[in-house]
Amino acid sequence: MDAFYASVEQRDNPELRGKPLAVGGSAARGVVAAASYEARVFGVHSAMPxxxxxxxxxxxxxxxxRFDVYKAVSQQIRAIFAEYTPLIEPLSLDEAYLxxxxxxxxxAIxxxxxxxxxxxxxxxxxxxxxAGISYNKFLAKMASDLNKPNGQAVITPKNGPGFVEALPVKKFHGVGPATAERMRKYGIETGLDLKQKSLAFLQEHFGKSGPYFYGIARGIDERLVRPDQIRKSAGAEDTFVEDITDFDLARLELKPLAEKVxxxxxxxxxxxxxxxxxxxxSDFTQATRSRTKATPVAxxxxxxxxxxxxxxxVYPFKRAIRLLGVTLSSLTNASVGDDAEQQPQFDLDL
Known part of the structure; x- marks a missing residue:
């Protein structure tokens, strides 16, 4: 979907149409969850303070x-997908592989x-x-961004390897800023650079992701569209009106997050x-700490x-805290259904 949350808001409120719009917290302390195309012209994007x-x-x-509204629209879209194929793998409320x-x-086409x-x-x-159309998931995802908004693009088997060779790795789906920077240090800045690295090299330096990078550098991605994929985590976050330095106050802020999860x-x-x-x-640097228990939380x-x-x-805190988040992962239950898959891990303002 094109600027999904923002587009829903502009659809439902004609006064917002044609204007730069951000869905998210207040201008003082929040984070942008989605930006309209009018706002993107100015360099505004999701996850930006x-x-x-x-x-x-x-x-x-x-x-x-209004996540309840976005979910309802997502279900309408999911129903349309189901008219064409049962093989639907949602990535979030506004995106899916078919x-x-x-x-x-x-x-036939x-x-x-x-x-x-x-x-x-x-x-x-x-x-x-x-929409992006191709012969595997990686290239279909990459194609989906080529003619936005309100367009579609095709990457054929003949053109796939060449398309990847010319693409900067920082634009690869699945390669975040940290990984892109690590690749740059090894002289990998394009798909062609990546293709020239051996499987052994990529496994040594990128671990389990090595074989995936080796394949996509050649336009190869054997992953199936899996409609039964289980959600990997559930989480909630809160950006505070004022930064926190006191441990007891910070712990108090964890309580509603744990309850929401x-x-x-x-x-x-x-x-x-x-x-x-x-x-x-407060300086927007961040840290994470995790602990895996022997049995699922009760x-x-x-x-x-x-x-x-x-x-x-992490206490005493090295500086004041502006945001805390709690996530539960290693989820267990074989009966997790489609509704769980439809909901991504949002940054929830409480």
Whole structure:
């Protein structure tokens, strides 16, 4: 979906249309969850501190997120996908992989399927979607960004390897800033540079990700579209109105986060063994601390106790804290359903 949260807000409020818009917290302390295309012209993007976004775009309008509305629209879109194929692997509320090799419409050309799905989404929701079509997941993902907004692109088997060779690795899906910087230190800045490294080299320096990088450098990605993929984590975050330096106050702020995470787990009938605390300091540097328990946590208090112990490992704080987050991972329960898969780990303002 194109600027999904922001587009929903502009759809539902005509006064916001054509204006630079950010969905997220207040201009003083929040973080941008989504930015309209009008705001992106000014360099505003998701995950940007709201104060930075406001500085880049003084006329930026902030609206609070409405995740219940976004989820409802996502379910409408998911229902449209299901008219074409049962092989749907959601990545978030606004993005999914579809395998249409054999589809319910009996259509032979994937580009026509993508165009029809996009038209149906516009008809049903009033929103625009973009699509990438290719012979594997990595290239389909990369193609989906080529003609945004409201467009689609194809990367064929013939063109796939050449496309990857010319692409900067920092633009690869699955290569974050830290990994891109590590690659740069080894002389890897393009897909061609990556292709010239041996499998042994990539395994030595990038561990389990080595074979994946070796494959995508050649336009190869054997991962299947998996509709039964289980969500890996559940988490919540809070950016504070004022920075925190006191441990007891910081621990107090962990309580509603632990409770929010556990409410989600209870609703889905799941639990997890690994608790992670995220600490973002006043200078926007951050740290994480994790602990894996022998058995799944039993309640919110269990999450809170573990999170508090983890927070204590960084006290005294090296500087004031502006944000805390709590995540539960190593989730366990074979019956986790589609609803759990649909919900990404949001930065939730409490």
């Amino acid at each position: 709201s104060v930075t976004a406001k500085r880049k775009c003084p006329d930026l309008i902030f609206v609070p997120p 395998d249409v090799t054999e589809n319910l419409k009996g259509m 994937a580009t026509e399927i993508a165009a029809e799905i996009r038209a149906r989404i516009a008809e049903v929701t009033g929103l625009n979607a973009s 556990w409410r989600y787990c209870e609703a889905q009938g799941i639990s997890g063994k690994t608790v992670t605390v995220k600490i973002k300091y 309640n919110a208090a269990d999450i809170l106790d573990t999170a508090s112990a983890l927070l204590a490992t």
